[in-house]
Amino acid sequence: MKNIPVILLGCGGVGRHLLQHIVSCRSLHAKLGVRLRVVGVSDSKSLLLASDVFTRELDDTFLNEVSRVKLGGSSLKTLSSFVNECQVFANSEATRTVIDTATRLSKSTGLVVVDCSASSETMGVLNQAVDLGCCIVLANKKPLTAAMDDYDKLVAHPRRIRYESTVGAGLPVIASLNRILSSGDPIRCIVACLSGTLGYVMSEVEGGKPFSQVVKDAKSLGYTEPDPRDDLSGMDVARKALILSRLLGRRVNLDSLKIESLYPEEMGPNMMSLEDFLSSGLLLLDNDIQERVQKAALDGKVLRYVCVIEGSRTEVGLRELPKDSPLGRLRGSNNILAIYSRCYNEQPLVIEGAGAGNDTTAAGVLADILDIQDLFA
Amino acid sequence: MKNIPVILLGCGGVGRHLLQHIVSCRSLHAKLGVRLRVVGVSDSKSLLLASDVFTRELDDTFLNEVSRVKLGGSSLKTLSSFVNECQVFANSEATRTVIDTATRLSKSTGLVVVDCSASSETMGVLNQAVDLGCCIVLANKKPLTAAMDDYDKLVAHPRRIRYESTVGAGLPVIASLNRILSSGDPIRCIVACLSGTLGYVMSEVEGGKPFSQVVKDAKSLGYTEPDPRDDLSGMDVARKALILSRLLGRRVNLDSLKIESLYPEEMGPNMMSLEDFLSSGLLLLDNDIQERVQKAALDGKVLRYVCVIEGSRTEVGLRELPKDSPLGRLRGSNNILAIYSRCYNEQPLVIEGAGAGNDTTAAGVLADILDIQDLFA
Structure with a gap:
């Protein structure tokens, strides 16, 4: 033994x-x-x-x-x-x-x-x-x-x-990437939804619900951090993106990533109380998100909060994706990762499942x- | 070193x-x-x-x-x-x-x-x-x-x-199953499409093409074995199902699995030449497959050739699956595996990608x- x-x-x-x-x-x-x-x-x-x-x-x-x-x-x-x-x-x-x-x-x-x-x-x-x-x-x-x-x-x-x-x-994400790396199959691109919270939020607003309402629902369902801005800032996704990016050999730091926050700086925790954010700040964000969702829908696309690692780029933020792509089809709070390499060239290797929970x-x-x-x- | x-x-x-x-x-x-x-x-x-x-x-x-x-x-x-x-x-x-x-x-x-x-x-x-x-x-x-x-x-x-x-x-299938097993998360069920050839065939017949035509197309595209009956018999999928089933600890043999062949015994390689099978035998299978595809479609379902491991059952054959499930959405020759366990309970862990190629x-x-x-x- x-x-x-x-x-x-x-x-x-x-x-x-x-x-x-x-x-x-x-x-x-x-x-x-x-x-x-x-x-x-x-x-x-x-x-x-x-x-x-x-x-x-x-x-x-x-x-x-x-x-x-x-x-x-x-x-x-x-x-x-x-x-x-x-x-x-x-x-x-x-x-x-x-x-x-x-x-x-x-x-x-x-x-x-x-x-x-x-x-x-x-x-x-x-x-x-x-x-x-x-x-x-x-x-x-x-x-x-x-x-x-x-x-x-x-x-x-x-x-x-x-x-x-x-x-x-x-989810066997790092283990699978390590296998691909050690077999010498060069990874060209990773596109992933790595936040159950933002996944839930973006698939709910797609159905027409106001962003502010969806965030409040998510909070009361216990899907968000106590202050939902911790999720909406994208910092948690950015940390995961950085971990994957470094695993692929990129010499990058958190402050060199392009990170899109879903609220403006003036609504940040240092500038606005949680109560004010929930009661008034959030409402001001509804129109912009709704417009982006509708614009995407006109092209048959959906908005997803994704991490993209490609070439020297490591970015996290909202992207328009085809409704019928693996990430576009994602509903609820699952995580999903699509890996493109020599072996997984046109059709990516996709790993999907619950990405949170103790x-x-x-x-x-x-x-x-x-x-x-x-x-x- | x-x-x-x-x-x-x-x-x-x-x-x-x-x-x-x-x-x-x-x-x-x-x-x-x-x-x-x-x-x-x-x-x-x-x-x-x-x-x-x-x-x-x-x-x-x-x-x-x-x-x-x-x-x-x-x-x-x-x-x-x-x-x-x-x-x-x-x-x-x-x-x-x-x-x-x-x-x-x-x-x-x-x-x-x-x-x-x-x-x-x-x-x-x-x-x-x-x-x-x-x-x-x-x-x-x-x-x-x-x-x-x-x-x-x-x-x-x-x-x-x-x-x-x-x-x-x-595809990181065995490695991922081993991780789940070693963490003590009991695997309740695996449902998978493990044949690129049969995946291609079943998604093509869904569009209305005759089974015989699709099989001949697949053969000329090099998707099948020289004798397509080697794919249509389900034996290749059965071997993979047996490997997964034994990995989960089941004490099973190839001859104890339930294996559905897509052609009847009298059209087997010992009873009918390849030429006869391709020129006449195959045509006799069209109606049955078409009826099954249509029957499934009436319930919003699609036919897939799957491997199912659940409880003491290890089976391979055609199953009706919801069009909007991970396996139902599968197109072309990708492989896909859905794993249900304590951690992946209602939503399975899904791994999808190219499942063939040297x-x-x-x-x-x-x-x-x-x-x-x-x-x-």
Whole structure:
């Protein structure tokens, strides 16, 4: 049986589901000859570490307790009474402690550092873990969209890093692109809808509903971030576009991408309150969107918020697409990706499915961990 | 630099393209830290082996020569004059020689045995290679659709075998299913169109053309096997369905699948000549197909030749599908696969694209080889 030690950074929605998946997959993974040994978990306030990372682990009862506590919105600190099970470190000591653990484990058993946080502050610990020879699995987009130098360090050993769940949740997007790349089939173009929220919004306005109403509906259905401008700005799609673009070898940064926001600068979070945006700002956007939808419809086209990577261009924004194309047919909140290459020339390779949700995102992370099992003894 | 020794069985269309891809990917693979060292190639008549498999390889000039000779339809034997480059073995000695080589290399550098033949006779050498600790990469469906016992031996070490190109050519079907399986997301159902030929035929008859005419058109366009009954029998789709079904853990054999043939037994190759089938037999099938297409159309549905894996059922045959479903929308010769699981529950995960062609099939094989690189020192 192959033992793979894991430290999990961030046990909110995705991280919590990952712990549940790890526990419920015990017998399945045993059949595959693998055992995931969770030796540490952290949230923004604390790090819990097995009392001896070589011989002990956070057992399944304890991991279930972590899931329960985090589901209830509490901090990991509340588990510090399980003093026999683990050591508890405050956030200020967490980074040093993870690095210490990585230093010790990397030389013997190896270690996977899994980042399911949404923080930009894990970069330091991740880059050091890479240097120490650890494997890295990310659901967190921030480290991959940082400055080029930091990115280069992070992916310096491509076989030791996986980040499927940063784009399209569990959809096999990065894995498929890596296969195409390693077979020497040059990727000419990627066109994709990578936001379930904007996918829902754009397919609803197509039916004639006012943009403002659709955004408010999406918000009340829980499809948007608490402030829908976080979706409408296109920044989330831009981060995913940047991750794909860099995977294809482009030397680009977030601020060099062309990003279309669906609201003007003067309605931004720094200039207008959320209440004002929802009650009056949004209404001012209805006409423009409606006109664009109608103009597209005159040519038999539909508006989609897409990411386009072609040549040196990486862009995200609204595009008119043929109603009868794979992206034009997209309805609801699915993600879709069309890849054009030598092998997929006139007809693209298309991958489509749910591109959000804690369950599927965590499943993607778990598949990533299993995918690097050959690097462990 | 990681050196991965490769022996290629079968250098017809796919194998020949694989050799070309290997040569043209040299600098790309060097950047990935990998060098594929082709130490042997075989066709149905002979095996060419590097003069010393530890220190020598079949160099790129020689591999290009192999591609050229096979493109011209000649046998590898014609290369036996390159006596400084390699040893030449007749077919009768090939199996023993491959096993000898596998025995010697597996203990030191490891070896990938790649089967791009269409033969059912490679099973013996593959199973022995597995026993010896070699890795196996297959484009050949036959070994995976043999008796259950043989299959079990072949996949006894799941990390050491890849066979992406047996289903949907280079489409990332098996890789994606493996990801879903390893993440513990239970696959409830797979519905797929896995024959470009039958996809073309069924979308053309939908437009009102007679079945017989469409089949003859497909034959003259080179979309079918020389005897179109090889496609119309559904056996090729059935083999792919069996491979997927076994991947999902079903203990099934080819003869336990429900397979619908598009021609009756009395028109089979043993009962009717190809000429008679094309000139008269086919015409007798037109009415039935036309009636079924029309009946489906009355319900807003279309006929598709599909593979369905659900519960203990694995079936291939014609099904009525909603016109507006992913499979119903399929046109032309693309392959498409819809996967339903816990994570992809109401909306399936869909993978679509070209599912045939030597170039893309060989690209899938090459991606498979690169995917097992971590098993080599």
